[in-house]
Amino acid sequence: MATYIVMLGPPGVGKGTQAKILAEKTGLVHVSSGDLFRDNIKNQTELGRVAQSYMNKGELVPDDVTIAMIRERLSRSDCQAGVILDGFPRTPKQADSLEQMLAEFGSEVNYVPFVNADEEVLVERLSGRWTCRANGHVFHATFNPPKETGVCDLDGSELYQRDDDKVETVKNRIQVYRKQTAPLIEYYREVGKLVEINGAQPIEKVTAELVKALEK
Ligand code: AP5
Numbered sequence: 001m002a003t004y005i006v007m008l009g010p011p012g013v014g015k016g017t018q019a020k021i022l023a024e025k026t027g028l029v030h031v032s033s034g035d036l037f038r039d040n041i042k043n044q045t046e047l048g049r050v051a052q053s054y055m056n057k058g059e060l061v062p063d064d065v066t067i068a069m070i071r072e073r074l075s076r077s078d079c080q081a082g083v084i085l086d087g088f089p090r091t092p093k094q095a096d097s098l099e100q101m102l103a104e105f106g107s108e109v110n111y112v113p114f115v116n117a118d119e120e121v122l123v124e125r126l127s128g129r130w131t132c133r134a135n136g137h138v139f140h141a142t143f144n145p146p147k148e149t150g151v152c153d154l155d156g157s158e159l160y161q162r163d164d165d166k167v168e169t170v171k172n173r174i175q176v177y178r179k180q181t182a183p184l185i186e187y188y189r190e191v192g193k194l195v196e197i198n199g200a201q202p203i204e205k206v207t208a209e210l211v212k213a214l215e216k
Contacts, residue, residue, distance in 0.1 A: 002107045003028060003082035005214075006089065006098075008184060009115035011173040012126035013199040014206060017138055018115065019086040021207050022214075029078050033087040035136050036069055037061060055164055058172035060090060060180060067097045074101060082107075090181045095188075112188040113210055115199035119174060126170050130159040144203065 005028070007015040016032055023030035037055060040048030047069065054061045070088050073079070089095040102108050128141040130150075134157035139146045146153050164173065188194040195213040199206055 004109045005084045006109050006112045007086045008112050010122055010177045012122040013115045013117050015086050019084045023084050028082050028084050031073055031083050031085050058164055058169040063093045071101055095184055112193045113195045113197050115197045117200040121200050126165045133158045
């Protein structure tokens with residue numbers, strides 16, 4: 001049976017960083033809603049145009065658009081063994097839709113690592129983040145610096161700072177998270193799927209805690 005892991009946590013806590021590491025360790029596919037939106041923006045699609053207007057303000061893209069995008073992605077053949085979802089679901093409606101989608105595939109969400117850290121940690125991580133233009137590889141000026149400033153270690157492409165990592169937008173993203181996404185913590189706790197992970201530790205320690213929790 002396929003395995004579905006949902007990475008839950010506030011903006012900048014390290015969901016994407018850990019999802020990529022876990023995907024390599026497990027062979028599961030990493031599906032990031034934010035990366036899918038950014039690909040659409042890069043390719044100048046209609047979906048990208050709609051998404052950008054919300055992302056620039058730090059608001060959530062409407063549920064219907066987001067759910068349709070994820071449904072399409074999860075239906076592809078590379079997702080059959082399961083997926084590590086990063087950034088989805090983010091509202092109760094998205095969580096309900098995910099449950100329905102997975103039920104159609106004869107599956108369900110298995111684990112929900114909730115990675116958390118204080119707001120000052122999130123702001124520090126987002127303000128120092130550098131992302132690779134070609135493939136979305138992520139670095140941090142202090143905590144995970146590239147070998148050469150401004151250049152991706154993995155594919156040599158340019159590193160840039162995301163528009164929504166400006167301090168004002170980050171503050172709004174954190175507010176939006178608290179209002180619209182935080183209710184999912186209780187939702188998944190009640191069904192016994194939540195695993196709490198201390199995201200304030202260095203990257204390798206967070207990975208070690210995650211791996212240990214998932215092995216149980
Ligand atoms: P999205 O791209 O999903 O952004 P996010 O959830 O805000 O998460 P981030 O990507 O900012 O952070 P992260 O937790 O992955 O941290 P990372 O690993 O990069 O969404 C962007 C926007 O798209 C949303 O605002 C919304 O508009 C839209 N959207 C997306 N999904 C949606 C949905 N489902 N519904 C509606 N709208 C949606 O790490 C951050 C930095 O910290 C990096 O520099 C990294 O190197 C560093 N770092 C990571 N871990 C550590 C550590 N342990 N110690 C030190 N540094 C670390």
